[in-house]
Amino acid sequence: xxxxxxxxxxxxxxxxxxxxxxxxxxxxxxxxxxxxxxxxxxxxxxxxxxxxxxxxxxxxxxxxxxxxxxxxxxxxxxxxxxxxxxxxxxxxxxxxxxxxxxxxxxxxxxxxxxxxxxxxxxxxxxxxxxxxxxxxxxxxxxxxxxxxxxxxxxxxxxxxxxxxxxxxxxxxxxxxxxxxxxxxxxxxxxxxxxxxxxxxxxxxxxxxxxxxxxxxxxxxxxxxxxxxxxxxxxxxxxxxxxxxxxxxxxxxxxxxxxxxxxxxxxxxxxxxxxxxxxxxxxxxxxxxxxxxxxxxxxxxxxxxxxxxxxxxxxxxxxxxxxxxxxxxxxxxxxxx
Amino acid sequence: xxxxxxxxxxxxxxxxxxxxxxxxxxxxxxxxxxxxxxxxxxxxxxxxxxxxxxxxxxxxxxxxxxxxxxxxxxxxxxxxxxxxxxxxxxxxxxxxxxxxxxxxxxxxxxxxxxxxxxxxxxxxxxxxxxxxxxxxxxxxxxxxxxxxxxxxxxxxxxxxxxxxxxxxxxxxxxxxxxxxxxxxxxxxxxxxxxxxxxxxxxxxxxxxxxxxxxxxxxxxxxxxxxxxxxxxxxxxxxxxxxxxxxxxxxxxxxxxxxxxxxxxxxxxxxxxxxxxxxxxxxxxxxxxxxxxxxxxxxxxxxxxxxxxxxxxxxxxxxxxxxxxxxxxxxxxxxxxxxxxxxxxxxxxx
Numbered sequence: 001x002x003x004x005x006x007x008x009x010x011x012x013x014x015x016x017x018x019x020x021x022x023x024x025x026x027x028x029x030x031x032x033x034x035x036x037x038x039x040x041x042x043x044x045x046x047x048x049x050x051x052x053x054x055x056x057x058x059x060x061x062x063x064x065x066x067x068x069x070x071x072x073x074x075x076x077x078x079x080x081x082x083x084x085x086x087x088x089x090x091x092x093x094x095x096x097x098x099x100x101x102x103x104x105x106x107x108x109x110x111x112x113x114x115x116x117x118x119x120x121x122x123x124x125x126x127x128x129x130x131x132x133x134x135x136x137x138x139x140x141x142x143x144x145x146x147x148x149x150x151x152x153x154x155x156x157x158x159x160x161x162x163x164x165x166x167x168x169x170x171x172x173x174x175x176x177x178x179x180x181x182x183x184x185x186x187x188x189x190x191x192x193x194x195x196x197x198x199x200x201x202x203x204x205x206x207x208x209x210x211x212x213x214x215x216x217x218x219x220x221x222x223x224x225x226x227x228x229x230x231x232x233x234x235x236x237x238x239x240x241x242x243x244x245x246x247x248x249x250x251x252x253x254x255x256x257x258x259x260x261x262x263x264x265x266x267x268x269x270x271x272x273x274x275x276x277x278x279x280x281x282x283x284x285x286x287x288x289x290x291x292x293x294x295x296x297x298x299x300x301x302x303x304x305x306x307x308x309x310x311x312x313x314x315x316x317x318x319x320x321x322x323x324x325x326x327x328x329x330x331x332x333x334x335x336x
Numbered sequence: 337x338x339x340x341x342x343x344x345x346x347x348x349x350x351x352x353x354x355x356x357x358x359x360x361x362x363x364x365x366x367x368x369x370x371x372x373x374x375x376x377x378x379x380x381x382x383x384x385x386x387x388x389x390x391x392x393x394x395x396x397x398x399x400x401x402x403x404x405x406x407x408x409x410x411x412x413x414x415x416x417x418x419x420x421x422x423x424x425x426x427x428x429x430x431x432x433x434x435x436x437x438x439x440x441x442x443x444x445x446x447x448x449x450x451x452x453x454x455x456x457x458x459x460x461x462x463x464x465x466x467x468x469x470x471x472x473x474x475x476x477x478x479x480x481x482x483x484x485x486x487x488x489x490x491x492x493x494x495x496x497x498x499x500x501x502x503x504x505x506x507x508x509x510x511x512x513x514x515x516x517x518x519x520x521x522x523x524x525x526x527x528x529x530x531x532x533x534x535x536x537x538x539x540x541x542x543x544x545x546x547x548x549x550x551x552x553x554x555x556x557x558x559x560x561x562x563x564x565x566x567x568x569x570x571x572x573x574x575x576x577x578x579x580x581x582x583x584x585x586x587x588x589x590x591x592x593x594x595x596x597x598x599x600x601x602x603x604x605x606x607x608x609x610x611x612x613x614x615x616x617x618x619x620x621x622x623x624x625x626x627x628x629x630x631x632x633x634x635x636x637x638x639x640x641x642x643x644x645x646x647x648x649x650x651x652x653x654x655x656x657x658x659x660x661x662x663x664x665x666x667x668x669x670x671x672x673x674x675x676x677x678x679x680x681x682x683x684x685x
Contacts (some may be wrong), residue, residue, distance in 0.1 A: 031643030045532035123357060127501055154621070168621055169392070198391040200618050203603035207615065228605030230564065251609035269537035273606055274352070274674055278588060280544070281566070283537035287502045 006075060007219050008034040008057070008187060013070035013084075015049075015056045022293040024053040026065070028243035031318070034187070039213065039220040041234030041251070043227065046290050050223045051241040052171035054189045058097050059088045067076060076100060076186060084217075099129045102180035106192035108172035112164040117287045118175045119144060125182050144182060151178045151208060157223075170201035177205070188212075189221045194229065206233055227270055231255055236324075239263050242299030249325035260327050262300045298330065306331060345417055346553050347403070349378040354395075354402045358626060367530075370626045372398040374577035376412070377652060385547070385554040387507040387568030387585070389561060389600065391622050396557045400523040403555070404440050405433050416440075418520055438468060441514035445526035447506035451498040457484070457509055458494040464516045483512040486549075487542060504535035508542065511571075515546060525557045540567060561604045565589055573597050576623045576633040579652055583659040590673035595638045595662040597661055598671040603676035612679045614672065632664065640665055 001015035015027040027049040034040045042050045055061050057072055072083040074096070080234035086093040105111040113121060120145040127135050141160070151174040164172055173193060180188060190209065194202035206229065212222055222233050230237060231251060237249040239262065258264045268282045286303040298304070301311040311330055318328045354373040357366045372395045380386050388396045403405045403414055405425065414425040416655050425436065444450035451460055461480045462616065464473045471479070481491050486551055487508040498506055507527065514522060524543065528536045546552060564571060564585075571588045573581040573596065581594040592598050602616040603606040619637045623629065629636050644664050652662040663669070 006421065045534060171620065198622070199389060199561060199603040199605075200599055202605070202623075203615060204618070206605075226605065227533065227607040231607045231609045231611070232605045234609075255607065255609050266533060267607070271537075271540070271562045273562050273565060273604060273678070274589070278563055280541045281537040283541055284534035285538070287504060287535070288532065331502050 003032075005036045006033045006073075007036045007077075008055070008075070008221075009071075009073040011058070011073065012070040013053070013072060014068045015052050015061055015065055016068050017065040019064065019292065020331075025243050025291045025294055027056060028291065028294075029070070030240070030243070030245050031070075032245055032248055034219050034221060036219055037213065037217050038235040039222055039233055040304070041230040041237040042221065042223045042240060043230050043237060044240035045225055047198075047242075047288055047290065048084055049291075050239040050240050051191055053240075054103065054191050054223055055220065057083065057189065058101060058103060059083060059086060059093045060097075061088070064174045070221060072100070084103060095129070098125055098180075098185075099183045100185055101187040101189065102178045102183070102185040103189040103191065104173070104193050107196050108176050109164065111176065112172060114164055117161050117163055118148075118167070118178075120233060121175075122147070122160075122179050122182050125179055139232075144178070147178045147182050148175070150212075151181070152204070153178065169197055170204070173197060173201075173205055174208070177208065177212075181216075184216050185218060187219045187221065191223045192225070195221075195226070202229070206320045209233075227267065231307070239266070241246075242289065242294065244299060244328060245326075246300065246329065247325075247327045253322070253325045257323060258326075259332065260329050261304045261306045261331075265303075265305070298328075319325070337437070340410065343381040343384075345379045346382045347378070347380040348413075348415040349403060350413040350415070351375055352376045352378075352399070352402060352414065353357060353410045354398050354480060355410045367624060371453070371577050371628060372625055373402055373409075373411065374628075376577075376579055378579065378582070380553060382417075382553055383551055384546070384569040385556050385567050387564035387571040388555060388557045388570060388574060389559060389564055390574035392559070393622060393625065394562070394574045395625065396574050397525055398577075399469065399574070399655040400442070400525050400555055400557050404442060404523060406442070411625040416521070421657070438464070438495070438517035439520045441513050441517070441522045443507075443510055443522060443527045446530055447503050447510055448530075450510055451506055453498055456495055456497055457489075457501075460509060461494075461513045464513065464562055465668055479516065480512075485517070486515075486666055487512045488538070496603050502535075503531055504538060507531060507535075507539050511539075511542060511546065515550065518550060519552065521553045521555070523555045523557065526559070527556070528563060529558065529560065536563070536564045542612075543567065561600065573600065577625055578627060578633060580634065582652070583661075587659055591659075592673055593655055593659060593666045593669075594634075594663045595640050595669070595671065596634050598673075598677075601674055602677045606678050614677045614679065616672070616677070632662075640644060 011031050013027055013030045017024040017026055030053060044050045056067055067084050074081050091298050118310050123140050126140045145160055146154045148159060153159050153174050194205050224230055234251050236250050236253040238245045241262050247263045258267060265284045269284055284303055296315050298311045298316050301307050308330055316328050316330045318326050319332050320326050321332055352373055355369040355371050355374055357367040358519045362368045379681045390396050402409050409426055416423045416425050458480055461483055462476050465476045484494060489508055530541050556567055568585050571585050572579055575596050581597045592601060599616050631647050632645045632650050650662045650664045652660050655661050655666050
């Protein structure tokens with residue numbers, strides 16, 4: 001089956017948080033694959049587990065959270081390794097984290113260290129990942145300034161010595177990308193990188209990520225709740241709801257031929273540019289539940305309009321309805 | 337609904353300015369001003385939704401708050417027409433403003449910080465009525481019960497505290513509170529930005545229902561252009577404290593007449609992977625309202641900029657009926673609207 005060239009395959013991943021009042025199943029039996037040099041979009045509402053999925057890959061899940069099952073297979077082109085087998089603070093994962101797999105975060109202002117200059121934070125990233133004997137500060141600084149230039153930072157030499165509070169939101173996000181890109185990662189995980197930014201800046205940052213992808217043969221996992229952004233960025237898409245991937249496939253499959261009731265409802269409920277009506281938007285009624293000790297059912301059954309008898313007490317299985325297009329819904333299960 | 341000639345204005349804003357002084361040193365010497373709202377002229381008609389868009393720091397929130405006199409204007413006139421009564425709102429004393437507060441309301445962006453955590457939902461919604469001293473406690477109870485069901489919650493929710501509710505539900509409570517005094521004009525400042533996609537649609541529908549039911553007029557401030565297009569009758573684009581373009585929604589989206597609007601349009605992400613966007617590039621970073629450039633505030637970033645743009649400040653003028661723009665070159669430029677920018681691929685895989 002390993003015909004396709006996957007750089008990352010997540011198989012049946014479960015990350016649970018043991019809380020005083022129950023088990024929070026943030027990520028529950030999640031599978032998806034990322035093809036080399038492509039962009040995978042993960043879309044979902046707040047609390048659906050998309051950010052925990054990202055931190056599971058980097059092994060930065062904090063207690064009381066724990067990966068309780070599944071595999072994260074990372075193939076760097078030479079060999080395949082299961083990241084769940086590594087210790088979260090071990091040497092193996094640390095040589096990958098920030099080096100081969102990097103991440104950029106949602107709030108650029110809040111995710112940069114306020115008491116270090118942009119330059120210091122970039123240099124650290126390089127120096128930490130080079131063996132002690134080969135560390136060369138002068139060369140590292142040159143690389144950093146080159147990278148700041150590449151991300152379109154005005155005045156790179158001066159900004160190298162600036163602190164985050166001296167930069168605007170868009171510049172901070174450029175600095176974050178520069179930090180994440182400085183080691184030429186193979187995978188970039190972007191967790192809502194443009195949510196806090198203006199549309200015009202959002203467009204610039206997304207274009208920048210696309211051009212880096214081409215230039216450095218990078219694969220991207222792009223996490224967002226914005227359907228518009230994901231349509232622009234992603235080659236394939238995984239739709240998450242309440243800790244599970246409910247539908248996944250190519251961008252065209254998801255946007256043009258969605259089959260899961262949640263995906264379809266989600267696409268219907270947003271205002272579409274150029275289709276102005278005075279009519280009501282077909283909103284999804286109800287609220288997103290919290291997955292604490294969730295019953296064994298389809299998570300969407302509380303809000304689903306096509307709900308059947310069994311949805312309330314059987315977990316649907318993932319089925320491939322056409323090549324590459326997976327859905328987790330009882331409507332499509334031939335065995336039922 | 338906008339073709340009718342007899343549209344009555346509910347609000348006229350003339351030359352409105354809001355400057356913040358920049359102070360320096362112990363003596364608080366004023367060394368300059370942040371011109372957050374800079375000479376804004378606007379008319380909002382009864383029962384319409386005016387969308388206000390622009391990047392962060394362009395003054396859209398300050399404009400909304402200054403109109404309601406939650407912030408004191410530096411200069412300019414704010415004139416409201418409530419029925420037959422015309423009120424020069426900017427000339428009133430703070431005491432007199434209170435008499436008119438009931439007609440004006442605001443819906444806030446963050447449903448988590450705009451409700452008092454120590455008050456029950458009942459008290460939150462009842463507070464404006466209690467303060468007005470115009471209602472008996474029975475009338476208040478009756479009205480609160482009616483409001484809570486109107487916004488899609490239940491009477492049993494009234495004794496709970498805000499922390500027991502999700503973001504969407506809290507926004508409903510905020511809407512119920514703002515409707516308690518039967519306002520005429522509501523400023524919704526990023527009212528749906530903090531909400532999830534599926535909840536956002538619920539709240540947008542609710543806002544529309546309430547508008548029809550109470551005959552409201554909205555000033556809808558937002559940065560999500562798809563949402564603004566959906567809800568607004570007319571849209572006003574702001575840049576560095578000034579209105580740079582104002583037109584009916586479709587006209588503005590399809591036939592923009594200001595280069596900044598063109599940039600905004602090209603930056604909107606379209607939820608369709610078969611659509612290709614022609615990106616209009618925007619030079620440089622957002623301008624600073626403390627150090628305004630000479631001439632047109634947009635000229636350092638404008639790709640059409642000419643000599644005149646550097647020297648003269650363009651005034652907002654009516655370039656075609658109902659379509660206002662503040663650009664020297666508006667007559668010469670052929671700008672692209674949505675149709676030209678968003679190219680839908682013919683082939684589908």
